[in-house]
Amino acid sequence: MIKTPVSRRRGLPWAVPVLACLVVIALALVFAVVRTNPPERSQPLQISTSEWLPYISPDLPDSGPVAQLLTEVFGRAGYTPEFVYSNWPTAEKEVTSGATIGMAPVVVSESRASFALYSDPLLEFRYTLIGKKGEALDSLSHRSDLTGVKVARIAGYQYWEQLEDSGATFTDYPSSLAAFTALKDGEVDVVAEGSVAGQAVLESAEFADDASLYGEVQPASDLTSSTQGLHLLMKDTPEGRETQQEFNAALAELRGTADYEELVASLEDTSQQVILTGASGGAVDLFDDKGAAVGSTPSGTTGSVLGWPEGSPDRETLVEVKILDGPYRGRLLSARLDDMEIDHA
Known part of the structure; x- marks a missing residue:
């Protein structure tokens, strides 16, 4: 005769609450791990950012x-990481709301002290004032304040204290290009921007003027320039602090390697000024990004090459160049490699 498992039935009244307690404890432990640990490594980390040439x-x-x-x-x-592009004010809101894990690249700012954690510096960044070359720009290097000077700022940027307290008249613009366009049109006297980023805008195809007409305030002073670090910003939470520690450890490991040096070097002003010279002093043909002829410019036209072709180019290879003067001034076009001479002036 098969015996009925009475003992198992009899155990149910005490087994159920014990099992329930174990489930509750297990769930609590899982919950705690999820809340205190960084995101799952298999999931992309969303990083808020804004387009900022030539950085990102x-x-x-x-x-x-x-x-x-x-x-x-x-x-x-x-x-x-997965990069979410918007503008800087929106990027900051995304971090504070927890929509993204962080924002980059940013400078350290007192206005964010209530919620921000910063990584160690990714690289150095130099703010400067850029304006049209001439006596007015040169005179700024000798001043103790900027009273009466119209300065263009970019919305969402965090500037250095000496500039903010300089007495200048500030106007905010939605983008660096908009700020430099205002400078071109005479709406402002200078633009407060990074040295490398400012040069990138001036040499871009979108900026409709001759980049060689603009320069930085020289010599620089604490009033007109500031060197800072660029960082990853995270919200100050247990998750953010642990992510910060892991990120800083990995960054320290990367520093000093050839890969790091190569990335930093790529941010230097690598453009080369060239003189376009046609055969026998004739005009130089110019082409668009599809290789179609758009016209010609006189021999002696100067340009700035943003990147030389890799591999083994021949004389007919087209090279992109920002035209700095002549009838196509300000345009990003292409010319034959054979029509370019390095300007060593």
């Missing part, structure tokens, strides 16, 4: 040097 942009190769640097550092920590 969806239109740059691999989204630009800063994006490559962040990807490399996070990769060493076991994460994959």
